[in-house]
Amino acid sequence: xxxxxxxxxxxxxxxxxPKTYPCPTCGRRGHRKRRxxxxxxxxxxxxxxxxxxxxxxxxxxCNCRKYFRSWVPNCCPKxxxxxxxxxxxxxxxxxxxxxxxxxxxAMKRDFLLALSTGFVYDCLNWGLAxxxxxxxxxxxLKHFSGFVCVDELHLGExxxxxxxxxxxxxxxxxxxxxxxxxxxxxxxxRTLQYWGFEPKVVVTDGSNLYPAVLQDVWPTAxxxxxxxxxLQDVTNKVLDAVRRLRRGQARRGKAGRxxxxxxPSAKQQRRARRRGPTxxxxxxxxxxxxxxxxxxxxxxxxxxWDKLGQMFGYLSELRPLWYFCREVYELFSTEQVLRLAxxxxxxxxxKASYREVPELVKAMGLLExxxxxxxxAFLECPGPAGQRVRTNNHVERANRQVRYDEKVRYKFRxxxxxxxxxxxxxxxxxxxxxxxxxxxxxxxxxxxxxxxVPNPCRDSRAGAGSSV
Numbered sequence: 369x370x371x372x373x374x375x376x377x378x379x380x381x382x383x384x385x386p387k388t389y390p391c392p393t394c395g396r397r398g399h400r401k402r403r404x405x406x407x408x409x410x411x412x413x414x415x416x417x418x419x420x421x422x423x424x425x426x427x428x429x430c431n432c433r434k435y436f437r438s439w440v441p442n443c444c445p446k447x448x449x450x451x452x453x454x455x456x457x458x459x460x461x462x463x464x465x466x467x468x469x470x471x472x473x474a475m476k477r478d479f480l481l482a483l484s485t486g487f488v489y490d491c492l493n494w495g496l497a498x499x500x501x502x503x504x505x506x507x508x509l510k511h512f513s514g515f516v517c518v519d520e521l522h523l524g525e526x527x528x529x530x531x532x533x534x535x536x537x538x539x540x541x542x543x544x545x546x547x548x549x550x551x552x553x554x555x556x557x558r559t560l561q562y563w564g565f566e567p568k569v570v571v572t573d574g575s576n577l578y579p580a581v582l583q584d585v586w587p588t589a590x591x592x593x594x595x596x597x598x599l600q601d602v603t604n605k606v607l608d609a610v611r612r613l614r615r616g617q618a619r620r621g622k623a624g625r626x627x628x629x630x631x632p633s634a635k636q637q638r639r640a641r642r643r644g645p646t647x648x649x650x651x652x653x654x655x656x657x658x659x660x661x662x663x664x665x666x667x668x669x670x671x672x673w674d675k676l677g678q679m680f681g682y683l684s685e686l687r688p689l690w691y692f693c694r695e696v697y698e699l700f701s702t703e704q705v706l707r708l709a710x711x712x713x714x715x716x717x718x719k720a721s722y723r724e725v726p727e728l729v730k731a732m733g734l735l736e737x738x739x740x741x742x743x744x745a746f747l748e749c750p751g752p753a754g755q756r757v758r759t760n761n762h763v764e765r766a767n768r769q770v771r772y773d774e775k776v777r778y779k780f781r782x783x784x785x786x787x788x789x790x791x792x793x794x795x796x797x798x799x800x801x802x803x804x805x806x807x808x809x810x811x812x813x814x815x816x817x818x819x820x821v822p823n824p825c826r827d828s829r830a831g832a833g834s835s836v
Contacts, residue, residue: 609727618651
């Protein structure tokens with residue numbers, strides 16, 4: 369389909385008609401036979417921009433073929449849109465999180481492009497062809513730090529097994545499975561091992577899938593339990609104790625004569641102000657600021673300290689809970705050695721004041737046994753303390769990004785479309801930070817055309833289908 373610009377549209381000529389042009393296969397130059405031209409749509413904000421491409425057909429002087437044609441960079445042969453349009457579509461889908469319909473509407477609003485649904489899916493396939501799984505895997509292996517974060521994400525009837533390198537900030541590999549069990553996890557980790565990844569530390573959450581499989585695949589690697597998940601479980605027990613104490617504070621003084629109906633008089637209001645807040649008001653204040661009990665000391669502001677002292681004045685039973693959280697945070701400090709962490713754990717479990725609170729007894733049960741050695745395995749890692757990986761937040765962030773994208777991906781129902789999008793999305797996350805920036809919109813009056821790219825017509829190594 370050959371489409372021509374309308375009257376008043378901006379047209380930029382792009383020429384690629386030298387007398388000789390290299391063969392796409394062997395590079396031997398052929399002689400020009402005839403000149404051709406066609407129109408290709410490009411991007412310019414707020415108006416239609418056309419590229420008037422002048423190319424030629426050449427007679428081959430080799431045995432590869434009889435004839436071949438030249439073409440300009442940054443554009444696919446026989447395409448009605450250049451690669452800037454394709455990249456803009458991919459950026460709106462992968463970076464902006466738009467679905468197909470909203471992408472088409474955005475391109476029509478910004479660049480006056482009436483795209484079809486088939487072209488959008490063709491852009492996805494084009495972006496998939498630009499990826500190099502082997503090159504990404506070699507680059508990840510070259511910059512491998514020895515740390516691996518592994519996690520799983522449920523996407524409908526499928527499960528995504530994902531492994532990342534938190535130090536190098538790269539995606540190592542993934543696998544899409546229908547059954548989330550140890551057999552599929554072992555196959556996934558064996559594949560990583562076959563590719564050459566031999567980690568020193570593997571960080572996971574507290575799932576029962578990992579210990580036996582990791583001992584089988586990587587027996588010399590240390591298994592680090594995610595400290596974030598451990599602290600989350602411990603602080604939930606502490607907040608359960610705060611809720612129980614708050615409810616008990618709110619129920620105090622309710623026995624005996626009931627309060628009179630109606631609004632209290634001015635005299636009764638003055639008397640209530642002199643007495644101070646009621647037990648119910650104190651309980652409401654404690655419940656509103658309960659997060660201060662589990663907040664780290666270095667993050668407390670002056671106002672937080674004042675409110676915390678007010679909470680202790682209302683409910684003195686909160687003080688052991690606050691001290692318990694402080695000592696738990698010290699257990700997982702990076703500025704210590706393993707022997708000191710074990711000593712602190714022993715002293716923490718022996719304190720009688722903590723044993724009197726039933727919720728703290730359950731929290732201390734999470735720190736007992738051999739599991740604690742997996743929680744502080746990062747202390748045995750060599751290198752500076754800043755490179756000690758304690759959590760699997762790196763892989764969790766990648767999973768969260770995929771989860772956000774799933775909300776607007778209605779084609780996630782099939783395995784083929786899900787695998788295609790995962791390869792594109794994880795490939796975008798695996799790129800450096802400078803390459804993840806979306807395509808900038810051209811200013812009005814300035815077109816982003818392939819004229820800024822060097823013309824490969826004078827390069828003997830360039831072929832007819834080369835793109836930038």
